Amino acid sequence: xxxxxxxGENCGFTEKVIMSPQPQKSxxxxxxxxxxxxxxxxxRMSVVGEKExxxxxxxxxxxxxxxxxxxxxxxxxxxxxxxxxxxKGAIAxxxxxxxxxxxxxxxxxxxxxxxxxxxxxxxxxPHLGLYSxxxxxxxxxxxxxxxxxxxxxxxxxxxTVSHFATAERQFRYPLEYGCQRPPYAQxxxxxxxxxxxSKNGSGPKxxxxxxxxxxxxxxxxxxxxxxxMAPAAMDTLSALFEDTNTxxxxxxxxxxxxxxxxxxxxxxxxxxxxxxxxxQNYIDCGNIIxxxxxxxxxxxxxxxxxxxxxxxxxxxxxxxxxFSRIAYLATGxxxxxxxxxxxxxxxCISHAVIxxx
Amino acid sequence: xxxxxxxGENCGFTEKVIMSPQPQKSxxxxxxxxxxxxxxxxxRMSVVGEKExxxxxxxxxxxxxxxxxxxxxxxxxxxxxxxxxxxKGAIAxxxxxxxxxxxxxxxxxxxxxxxxxxxxxxxxxPHLGLYSxxxxxxxxxxxxxxxxxxxxxxxxxxxTVSHFATAERQFRYPLEYGCQRPPYAQxxxxxxxxxxxSKNGSGPKxxxxxxxxxxxxxxxxxxxxxxxMAPAAMDTLSALFEDTNTxxxxxxxxxxxxxxxxxxxxxxxxxxxxxxxxxQNYIDCGNIIxxxxxxxxxxxxxxxxxxxxxxxxxxxxxxxxxFSRIAYLATGxxxxxxxxxxxxxxxCISHAVIxxx
Numbered sequence: 001x002x003x004x005x006x007x008g009e010n011c012g013f014t015e016k017v018i019m020s021p022q023p024q025k026s027x028x029x030x031x032x033x034x035x036x037x038x039x040x041x042x043x044r045m046s047v048v049g050e051k052e053x054x055x056x057x058x059x060x061x062x063x064x065x066x067x068x069x070x071x072x073x074x075x076x077x078x079x080x081x082x083x084x085x086x087x088k089g090a091i092a093x094x095x096x097x098x099x100x101x102x103x104x105x106x107x108x109x110x111x112x113x114x115x116x117x118x119x120x121x122x123x124x125x126p127h128l129g130l131y132s133x134x135x136x137x138x139x140x141x142x143x144x145x146x147x148x149x150x151x152x153x154x155x156x157x158x159x160t161v162s163h164f165a166t167a168e169r170q171f172r173y174p175l176e177y178g179c180q181r182p183p184y185a186q187x188x189x190x191x192x193x194x195x196x197x198s199k200n201g202s203g204p205k206x207x208x209x210x211x212x213x214x215x216x217x218x219x220x221x222x223x224x225x226x227x228x229m230a231p232a233a234m235d236t237l238s239a240l241f242e243d244t245n246t247x248x249x250x251x252x253x254x255x256x257x258x259x260x261x262x263x264x265x266x267x268x269x270x271x272x273x274x275x276x277x278x279x280q281n282y283i284d285c286g287n288i289i290x291x292x293x294x295x296x297x298x299x300x301x302x303x304x305x306x307x308x309x310x311x312x313x314x315x316x317x318x319x320x321x322x323f324s325r326i327a328y329l330a331t332g333x334x335x336x337x338x339x340x341x342x343x344x345x346x347x348c349i350s351h352a353v354i355x356x357x
Numbered sequence: 358x359x360x361x362x363x364x365g366e367n368c369g370f371t372e373k374v375i376m377s378p379q380p381q382k383s384x385x386x387x388x389x390x391x392x393x394x395x396x397x398x399x400x401r402m403s404v405v406g407e408k409e410x411x412x413x414x415x416x417x418x419x420x421x422x423x424x425x426x427x428x429x430x431x432x433x434x435x436x437x438x439x440x441x442x443x444x445k446g447a448i449a450x451x452x453x454x455x456x457x458x459x460x461x462x463x464x465x466x467x468x469x470x471x472x473x474x475x476x477x478x479x480x481x482x483p484h485l486g487l488y489s490x491x492x493x494x495x496x497x498x499x500x501x502x503x504x505x506x507x508x509x510x511x512x513x514x515x516x517t518v519s520h521f522a523t524a525e526r527q528f529r530y531p532l533e534y535g536c537q538r539p540p541y542a543q544x545x546x547x548x549x550x551x552x553x554x555s556k557n558g559s560g561p562k563x564x565x566x567x568x569x570x571x572x573x574x575x576x577x578x579x580x581x582x583x584x585x586m587a588p589a590a591m592d593t594l595s596a597l598f599e600d601t602n603t604x605x606x607x608x609x610x611x612x613x614x615x616x617x618x619x620x621x622x623x624x625x626x627x628x629x630x631x632x633x634x635x636x637q638n639y640i641d642c643g644n645i646i647x648x649x650x651x652x653x654x655x656x657x658x659x660x661x662x663x664x665x666x667x668x669x670x671x672x673x674x675x676x677x678x679x680f681s682r683i684a685y686l687a688t689g690x691x692x693x694x695x696x697x698x699x700x701x702x703x704x705c706i707s708h709a710v711i712x713x714x
Contacts, residue, residue: 028459031483033509074699102385103568110693111468113488117571117691117704126388126568127706128496129691131470131486139485143500150507152390170695211460211483214474334474334486336467338527342431347474349484 031236032210032243039148041355042155042201043094044315045086046308049164049190052300055290060313061191062089068165068190075165076110080118082304083108083161086194086311087119090157094196101125101196102153105144107136108161109188109303110170115161125157133332134229134258135212136160137193137307138351141328142209144197145353151199159194162302171222171337185223186260186286187296193307204318208244210352212236214334220345222335225301226263226286229331232348233259234270236329240352241276248278252323255314257306257330257350258286260298285309306330318357326355388593389567389600396505398712399512399558400451401668402443406521406547409657409665412647417670418548419446425522425547432522433467437475439661440465440518443551443668444476447514451553458482458553459510462501464493465518466545466660467527472518482514490689491586491615492569493517494550494664495708498685499566501554502710508556516551519659528579528694542580543617543643544653550664561675565601567709569593571691577702579692582658583620583643586688589705590616591627593686597709598633605635609680612671614663614687614707615643617655642666663687675714683712 027034046061053064063085070078083106091101104123106116107130120127132139140158147153165175167188173179197206215235219228233256241247248254248271259267264284271278289300289309310328317323329352340346384391403418410421420442427435440463448458461480463473464487477484489496497515504510522532524545530536554563572592576585590613598604605611605628616624621641628635646657646666667685674680686709697703 028509076695076699107488111695112490112691112693114691114693114696117693117706118696118701120571120706121573121704124570127571128500128568129488129706131464131488133469143485146507146509147503150503150509152385152503152507211485213481214477214484216478334469334471336469336471336474338433338468339471339475342433344475347478349474349477349486 030243031239032208033146034208035145035149035206037149037199038205038207039145039197039199040201040203040205041195041315042198042203043090043196044194044311045089045093046193046312047082047085047191048308051294052189052191052289055294056288057309057313060316061308062312075163076114079161079163079166080115082192083115083119083159086192087157087159090194090196098123101155101157103147103156105130105140105156105158106160107131107140109133109167132349132351133334134301134303135330135332135349135351136303137310138328138330138353141195141206141353142211142351145206145209148197148199154200155196155198157194157196159192160303160307161192162188162304164188164190167302181297182223183297184262186225186298186301187290188302189289189300189305191304191308193304193311195311204315204355204357206353207356208354210236210240210243212350214347214349216345216347218345220340222340225333226260226298227266228333228346229348230259230263230266230270232350233267233329233331236350236352237271238274240327248276248281251325251327252281253326254278254282255326255328256284258301259284259331260286260301262298324357328353328355387600388596389565390503391565392502392506392563394506394556395562395564396502396554396556397558397560397562398552398672399555399560400447400553401551401672402446402450403550403665403669404439404442404548405665408651409546409548409646412651413645414666414670417673418665419669432520433471436518436520436523437472439549440472440476440516443549444514444516447551447553455480458512458514460504460513462487462497462513462515463517464488464497466490466524489706489708490691491658491660492687492689492706492708493660494667495685495687495710498552498563498710499568499708502563502566505554505556511557512553512555514551514553516549517660517664518549519545519661521545521547524659538654539580540654541619543582543655543658544647545659546646546657546662548661548665550661550668552668561672561712561714563710564713565711567593567597567600569707571704571706573702573704575702577697579697582690583617583655584623585690585703586616586705587620587623587627589707590624590686590688593707593709594628595631597684605633605638608682608684609638610683611635611639612683612685613641615658616641616688617643617658619655681714685710685712
């Protein structure tokens with residue numbers, strides 16, 4: 001796990017002129033939509049737990065919550081509160097009120113999108129519930145940007161959340177069991193991120209979205225998310241490069257969601273086999289959110305992992321001029337404990353958006 | 358439960374000239390999107406289980422599967438097969454091949470959208486995973502229509518599925534327990550429905566979509582879905598009427614998803630309080646899918662309930678000229694067993710689309 005990324009200097013940023021991705025006449029090509037009127041990210045907010053706050057990018061998060069239950073009776077309630085906090089925080093950051101946001105696009109890891117539903121219940125906005133596990137942030141940005149660019153809505157909110165304790169209870173074992181974790185495991189991030197997209201205002205622009213396919217290379221170990229998700233990231237990143245006539249050099253930063261150390265190494269290998277070299281401009285959020293001393297093995301995972309890092313560290317650096325163009329690919333393992341017990345392998349997906357200054 | 362609907366003659370169809378819903382300059386108003394280029398439903402398919410096949414609208418379904426496991430080892434696998442069957446069947450009905458479909462929009466009731474993920478894994482299409490419980494069919498039609506109308510994709514597939522045995526196992530008790538059902542319970546439909554939307558070809562058009570808000574009037578009984586969902590249907594139907602300057606008389610058919618007998622009676626009452634009388638042109642899919650002799654109490658529920666009826670009986674009648682304009686509101690109870698055990702009430706949502714000949 002790299003700790004040199006703490007201040008972002010080594011993310012492979014180089015001064016150069018980058019050409020915009022070139023659509024071929026149509027506004028879509030292959031899996032990619034090119035937004036004629038690119039929506040802007042006019043507000044954003046991140047909240048994380050104590051462990052994430054102590055990690056290499058900890059100082060960039062807007063808010064660090066030290067109590068894992070955030071004063072609530074259950075971890076699930078704390079997760080709901082975190083999602084609400086980033087939505088309200090992002091709206092405030094955009095200098096808007098809740099009435100200005102016309103559509104809410106959220107999802108989370110809990111069965112039946114519990115956190116999303118309870119948050120949406122308190123907000124008087126039409127709601128689209130999305131599920132692509134840890135790829136939810138990029139799915140919501142893709143659909144949100146598509147709706148704004150088409151003129152359906154002027155301003156929308158996109159957000160997601162995850163919580164270590166609720167995810168462990170649901171996908172593996174309740175914390176009280178004290179189960180041992182294998183060395184290839186990741187640690188579900190307690191955190192949330194939210195973005196306000198609008199046709200008005202100023203901020204980084206979402207210029208393209210590449211919608212991912214479901215890919216499954218046969219991993220069936222509920223602890224080995226990185227290996228399961230890397231092929232999905234490879235599939236979408238290859239499509240993104242092909243559809244936009246770009247390669248890795250055309251981006252200051254290629255940011256995957258939560259492959260962790262093992263998964264991002266696998267992605268580098270898979271992309272090399274496809275003829276694309278991912279250099280220092282490639283980082284994985286799961287790989288940078290924890291320090292090696294924090295004993296999280298392969299790093300972080302969870303929908304909140306890349307959502308919180310994108311909406312803090314990464315967009316901070318973009319607004320400061322260090323990044324001009326980012327490819328952001330959140331990655332999701334669509335695993336169900338029920339299916340895995342029935343002998344199925346883990347299908348995965350990755351949706352991508354290109355963000356430009 | 359009305360059995361007079363078997364052949365559809367009493368759905369309140371009247372010969373009259375209906376004005377199109379009038380947007381106010383913009384292509385959106387309130388919660389409603391008006392599609393400038395309305396996508397057409399060019400292919401569709403429905404599959405149901407044996408019980409549904411014996412119900413009042415049973416003769417309209419394209420395929421009735423008598424074995425609840427459909428030759429598979431698990432009910433979950435059978436559910437996956439049903440979803441695959443309606444997608445492939447709808448593509449064939451549209452006289453297309455899988456390569457012609459550029460985007461797949463699906464969701465289902467299983468945790469982590471299991472059925473959707475395993476189906477998408479086998480199809481080489483970008484996939485958007487959606488969750489709004491039993492409102493998934495109208496959510497997928499709304500987003501799919503929005504993407505086609507905006508020109509992002511030419512042809513997309515929208516589908517959903519539910520299965521009695523998998524839903525009982527997940528939300529209540531495994532069938533083997535033989536639990537008693539209260540009189541206000543509904544029966545989860547074993548069934549699936551799929552639609553192909555395209556800018557090309559011919560078929561009924563999706564002219565508007567009203568995106569619903571999450572509404573919760575405080576029901577916390579996992580068996581009483583109708584009472585929980587009726588307020589969400591009321592909220593969206595009221596918004597649809599207001600945004601489009603229409604009232605119930607402007608539709609040949611107002612079709613809700615799966616409120617059942619009790620829930621649809623509650624909706625009639627709630628709408629009357631809002632000043633809208635729902636007459637004979639209002640029916641609920643949950644209310645018509647089973648006969649009273651089938652002992653399903655308040656009727657059917659599940660994402661596959663309205664998805665299968667819309668894509669068979671209802672669109673058959675529309676193509677035959679009996680309906681000119683339909684408001685279709687699937688209704689979803691976003692209930693989580695975990696949340697209900699923690700003392701939460703059930704948030705609900707309903708998304709609507711207007712379909713015109």
